[in-house]
Amino acid sequence: MVFHKSSHLPLIWLAGILLFLQPQNVSSVEIERFEHLDTRQGLSQNNVLTMFCDNKGYMWFGTMDGLNRYDGYTFRVYKIEEGRKNALTHNRVSDIWEDSLKFIWIKTYEGYYHYFIPETEEFITFPHYYRSSEEKNSFIQCFHQSSKHEIWLGSSNSGVYLLRYDPGTRRYISSQFLSRGPSSISNNAVNFVISDPFSNIWIGTNQGLNYLSKNESTKDQPYFQHFYASYRFTCAEVMEHFIIFGTRENGILLYDFKNKRIIDNPPDFNIFKSFEISSVKRMSHSDAIVIGTHGNGTYIYKTREKRLISLKQYGLNTVTVFEDSYGIIWLKTERYGIVRFDPKDESSKHFTLTPEEIQSLVDDERPYIYEDRKGDLWIGTHGGGLAWYDREPDNFTFYRNTPNSPYTISSNFVHCITEDKSGLLWIGTVQFNGGINKVIMANPSFKQIIPKTNLETLADNVVRCIFQDSNGYIWMATKSGMIYVYTPDLQLQATLENLYSGNSLIPGYNVYTMTEDDNGFLWMGTKG
Secondary structure, three states: OOOOOOOOOOHHHHHHHHHHOOOOOOOOOOEEEEEEEOHHHOOOOOOEEEEEEOOOOOEEEEEOOEEEEEOOOOEEEEOOOOOOOOOOOOOOEEEEEEOOOOOEEEEEOOOOEEEEEOOOOEEEEEOOOOOOHHHHOOOEEEEEEEEOOEEEEEEOOOOEEEEEEEOOOOEEEEEEEOOOOOOOOOOOOEEEEEEOOOOOEEEEEOOEEEEEOHHHHOOOOOOOEEEOOOOOEEEEEEOOOEEEEEEOOOOEEEEEOOOOEEEEOOHHHHHHOOOOEEEEEEOOOOOEEEEEEEOOOEEEEEOOOOEEEEOHHHOOEEEEEEEOOOOOEEEEEOOOOEEEEEOOOOEEEEEOOOOHHHHOOOOOOOOEEEEOOOOOEEEEOEOOOEEEEEOOOOEEEEEOOOOOOOOOOOOOEEEEEEEOOOOOEEEEEOOOOOEEEEEEEOOOOOOOOOOOOOOOOHHHHOEEEEEEOOOOOEEEEEOOOOEEEEOOOOOEEEEEOEEEEOOEEEEOOOEEEEEEOOOOOEEEEEOO
């Protein structure tokens, strides 16, 4: 039972609700309601694109118009500040995360990365805002934490930035490496930066692969070795015995740790010789490597068996690859829906997330996949609402907006999902009503009664009085003037807008208290 305002309740009712409601067997996920936060509570804008809970418990929300920090009571909004040196460069925030030193990082719409200094509320920006000719038309493409105190940022046109933490200033000191000078890389367009188990750095660019040894990385002017200058390197993944590199038109290359050499076009990956490799991802719970391509489908490589499995039937372009804590691989391609692949038995299944009748109205499904700390898998879609995966029957339950209902999700356009430190699930939505949704899970020891699901006024569900009569029936009076009568098992029996008394009708509004006399008559006290 949810009370929107405090109410003086008969003690008999409070005791009765504890005895009456017994724990029931329910599914592992049962949502009771969605609570909404939007511009009326201080959010800067209702299109929420990203969200994050930091180590202190603050909730951060990136919107189409401003960055928001929420402390549970109020919003602190950060936007562009004309004339201020270290401020956000754009009000549209597309990503938020935290590094190993607990600095908050923000990605804005134009591709700039900023880290936040809480003491001064400054944002340090990369690339350096319009400082050089390269940086005027550049943006950050990759973020790599090579050690607790060291971060690499790869850009689209201004090389790489090495950030080292300085305890004295409590900031990062940055160095930039371009395709010119004594410490040059092969090309200024950087697609990835990774570190191997020996603390060496590998940088993939549009023209070649760059290697920086651990010893060289400590020098003021380190020396980068260049390989395959004619190859466009797109992605990489560090494995136990080798590194696997993906290229745009030259397939896959391997670096063998044991023999310390690069193998071009290895036999197991000969099929990819002329493919554009868009992603390579090592699975944590199996021996599988997922290889995504642009135009040639997705492949699963079993390292022990040295065998490739094609999932080309589900689409030609790999968009998203996600591995959950059960070892299940979730794949999104250019086609609508999502694919479940189990590496153990190699079974696969396609699920439709967005109703077919509205697919033509939605430009892209844009699924956001999130697994909570209990192992429940959630997928937010761009038009199809929020989906929860029920593992035992192997299907999805959908939560979608019901117009005029304040208890359903505020919008079917879900862009982000996260948890706070208490385990509460938060959903960020866009378009139409939009805003933030807090997911309130059902408690099997309690049952929520909502008198009116589709509100006409805010007073419809403000409960003024609850009383249980001698027959066990429960009477509930609301501020809007309605009286609801429920059976002892909490089923709605009657809705009374007026009460009949002799030859006249008495309006039911403003009932604040009820009691029953020895003859079974109900007495009601009203305001006025």
